[in-house]
Amino acid sequence: MPTRSEVDPLDVPRPILPSLYILIRDEDGGFRFRLVGTRLAEIFGRDVTGKRLEEVLRDGALTNALRSYDTIIKMGKPSHSRALYFPASGEDPFLYQRLTLPLGTQAQTTHLLGALLLQREDLPYVTYADVEAREVVTISDRVETMLA
Template sequence: MEQAITDQLPDWFERAGENVRQLYTYWRGKCRGGSLPSRADIDPTEIPRLLPYLTIVEVVPDNRRYVYRLVGTKEVEIRGQDPTGKSVAEAYYGPSIEEAYASYDRTILAAQPHYDDSPFVGPGGRYNDDEMLFLPLSDDGQNVTRILVISQSSLTPDFA
């Protein structure tokens, strides 16, 4: 497992939307001494304008693999349903379950942020030009136990 959180900005940072950049900067500020931040380190009062676009997915040790624990109101609106409490397999929003799993798996295996801005045709045949950022969270600073996700699309306004 790779475990180096550096001060260098990732190559995708400049092309990312404002919401994504803001959350990445916030998350990186919570990384202490090379350790991943925990869920408890994420204080909603520090990022109130981003809350509607955030999702927290828990990594579970059973066949469900990943479970939606918190889903922001704008994310629910874009999806057309509230997946809170459901597994990613039951309620993913993407081109396929394999691609959804791949993004979560990459985040866990590398214990690093994963950025994806590939357009896709989502459930119901709707074209999506979303960009998504998957940020690892850890109860022990090393092993990923939750993933903080922000999604931004042309339907999502940037904040000034």
Template sequence: MRVQTTIEIFDYWNRIRGAADAPLKSQVEPSAVPHLLQSLFILETRDGGDIVFRLAGTRICDFFGRDLRGERFSSLWAHGQHADIERTAMGVMDHAMPALFNTTGYSTVGHQASFEIIMMPLRSSDGACDRLLGAIAPTAPASWLEIVPLEFLALDRSRLLPEKFSKAMPAELRSINEVVAAKGIGFGQAMRRMVSQLLSAEAR
């Protein structure tokens, strides 16, 4: 992690979980991290297995130019990555292991920006991990993000946090993590080439 927002929310999640693998959702106190709220989101599973936004901070909604509440998390991503993103989010909940995504966001007019996205499991009172606490933050300032909405995100890399979890990671989650990372790298490179070609064609 290299973005202050993701570092701070991960540290907060670690503090409130204590010795548990994931904290209770009732332990999350917005007043403890007021300066991060605009960049935070909470995902939940719905009947049928859809993973949707229960809450999304104002800055995240501004990035995409719409209110994301109730929208599927996979809808933010490039079409070829929907299934992998949902499998990874479900794996974070099933195995109570946080994950970090490095992504590239693309606008409709060819702008690009890099983001860090962190997802951390939350437990209900019955002990089940059925929600995710997360944050989306750009890795560097980009003035156009306040004006031009993102069209989609493309995954460049994903990994589990902290590193000690990876050694004991279940085989099925390890394979998902590796496949998503591999597909993300290739897809991100392809999208960058495509956007570059489109902009070159328009310039001619």
């Protein structure tokens, strides 16, 4: 697995950069956003850089994210998921896809690099295929439903 220093978010194709995030694990086992793209700030309604996951997500969304991120760290393998997100604000739910990649050493995952692609009527939907015509690596597809 690559280390965090080997991955520069600026090397990511420009249209995907606003959808990127990097999480670090705090000493107490929680997660904190180290980097948050502008697209995610739109989704959350604010810049959540430096915020703990518990400050950003609630209820089923938080439980789902913690379970997923804990599994990625434990297994040291990428994860792809599709889910329905129910915003705490009461807005209409929307579908999203999340790709999360572990970064660190063979012995320890130190960071999680993720990208969130969503489908909402008020925000344009971008897929990786739209960004660049490259061979797509399929990671096991897991459908999750988040309950608010």
